[in-house]
Amino acid sequence: MPTDARIAVIPEAGGDYTIENREIADPGPHEVLIKLVATGVCHTDLAVQAGDLPTNYPVVLGHEGAGTIVKVGDHVSDLAEGDRVVLSYGSCGRCRPCQEGDPAYCNDFEALNFMNERQGSDKPVFADGPNAAFFQQSSFATHSIAHERNVVKIEADVDISLLGPLGCGIQTGAGAVMRTAQPKAGSTLLVSGVGSVGMSAVMGAKVAGCSTIIAVDTNAERLELAREIGATDTIVAGKDTDVPDAVRQIVEEGVDFAIECSGNDKAARAAWEALAKRGTLVVVGAPPSGTEYAFDANEQIMSGRKIVGCVEGDAKVKQFIPELVRLHQRGLFPFDRLVKRYPFDKINEAVKDLHDGKVFKPILEMS
Helix, strand or coil, X not given: CCEEEEEEEECCCCCCCEEEEEEECCCCCCEEXXXXXXXXCCHHHHHHHHCCCCCCCCECCCCCEEEEEEEECCCCCCCCCCCEEEECXXXXXXXXXXHCCCHHHCCCXXXXXXXXXXXXXCCCCCCXXXXXXXXXXXXXXXXXXXXXXXXXXXXXXXXXXXXXXXXXXXXXXXXXXXXXXXXXXXXXXXXXXXXXXXXXXXXXXXXXXXXXXXXXXXXXXXXXXXXXXXXXXXXXXXXXCCHHHXXXXXXXXXXXXXXXXXXXXXXXXXXXXXXXXXXXXXXXXXXXXXXXXXXXXXXXXXHCCEEEECCHHHCCHHHHHHHHHHHHXXXXXXXXXXXXXXXXXXXXXXXXXXXXXXXXXXXXXXX
């Protein structure tokens, strides 16, 4: 029997969301159909909506979905109807990065996550409607098709409506520390930009046992929360603030690691200059396409500093997301403090609040 879905559609770059009703396809052999309970809103959604990152319009965005499986493809073996799940990013499973255990660097990442290339079927998700395989889920909807590779079963006794942001923004910040940087206990670490990704990096650094965790942002109120969830020190960035000098007032030799979450070229440069010799800069924040970061080559050679890119927190989602859930249950990863909930039909309000910095992580509730 056909399944009807309510979807939020972006008609073109710069457009607002409109709510429509459409009949959604059945899942392909390696896909599942999910009835969504809630979906996080990510800055990546904002960037694609604005046209700063690519997609093919009209489109249903959303890539932090959570809900319950209602139909299962014929060849899906590790998921079943009734399973509570979180949805994450798509990967092919066949290319060299995927085969070597780095699916976040899949050779088909752009096609599968931004360009709506449905992985489990040649048919469109909506026969008479918009593109809807964004991050293999397009979860700004009441129902979603997802591939088995990016669906994570949640067995823990926890509110599933809270967990969608673990599928992208929260795992990206936490993973940038816990999986990409992998600091030893006692390391010193800087987080540049404390939105939801940066806050998650702060929490990840505390879990990792960093002795000094410095949060940098232009917003003093955000820095207060950063202290409450794990930052040992804070720096209010501004035109009169020399961030590297301020860091060395706290850690004389500079920090071992810097996690750049702002996507700002000046902030990235300051984070790099704040590193100690042999320190590592992890670049996480996604600026508009074409943005370049500049570092003095000889200074980098002589300092032995390293620069590492990071996608999706280097997460193997079926392992890392349940790990974050367990940490949350133990009170060690309080990402719920970042959340504000909105009804699904208030999606434009939620997007505006995120854009204006009024909220860290909006969650759209579908009921």
